[in-house]
Amino acid sequence: MKRNLEKIYDDWILAEDHPCIMAQTVFSQKNIIIENYKRFGISGSTEKLLKDLENYIENYDFSSNEFQSFIAVFPESEIHNEDEFELVLWKQLSDLKKLDNRPWDPSVSRNPEDVNFSFSIAGRAFYVVGMHPESSRISRRSPYPSIAFNLHDQFEKLREMGVYQNVRNKIRDRDMGLQGSINPMLEDFGENSEARQYSGKSTDKDWTCPFHQ
Incomplete structure (x- = not known):
């Protein structure tokens, strides 16, 4: 199943020319980890996700200029609309944090209303991208409900x-x-809480x- 998921997501990002050029980069360079957690909220899934993220951080080379991404996929979960997905996404993140015994990354805020908020797991800040088939944004319509964890360090x-603005502008143009429009929720870090995104x-x-x- 894991190999099938990798092929499905590889086709979605590369064959379908996804607008996020950073996603295209990590997929084309095979710097992507995709794991199957079946359904949101089932026994053992959150524990496994936490352990996998801890291993991911432990093995990540923070001195490298190569970029990686971790995608948690929940292929057996049915999502009917965006409101439902928002609730299960934050429930999953809340459950994940309850099991995490590491302190919040001190470089970011733990208050989701704060402009410097970023989700933290195992002491490291992540920018979280929720994706699902019913998203109003085409770029977020993943084959299955998914959560991409991208290290803030990247x-x-x-x-x-010195390339952040160029990369950001290219993604927005694509x-x-x-x-026909840019996602109105996309703002630069520090302008508004990224929790909204x-x-x-x-x-x-x-x-x-x-x-x-």
Whole structure:
């Protein structure tokens, strides 16, 4: 099943010319880890996900300029709309954090209302990308409900390399070409809480993050 998932997601990103050029890079270089957790909320799935993320961090080369991504896939979960996905996504992240005995990454805020918020697991900050077949954003319509975990260090590395803005602008231009609009939730880190971006659903100013620490 894992090999089939890798092929399915490889086709989605590369063969279908996904607008995220960073995703295309990690897939083309085989710097991607895809794991199957069957369904959200089943016994043992959160424990396995935490252990896999801990192993991922332990084996990640933070000195390298190569980028990697970790994708958790829940192929047996049925998602009917964006509101439902937002709730199960944050429930999964909340459950994951409850099992994590490491402190929050001190470089980011643990308050999802804070502009410097970023999800932390095993002491490392991650930018989380929720994806599912019913997303209103074409670029988020993954073959199965999924959560991509991208280390925040990678975005800082892009800034150090002086290419962050170029990469960001190319992705937004490609998203515009695909859907005719840029995802209104996409903002730079520090402008607004990135928690609003995680599920892919459009939110209004009164939105409250359903995250329980």
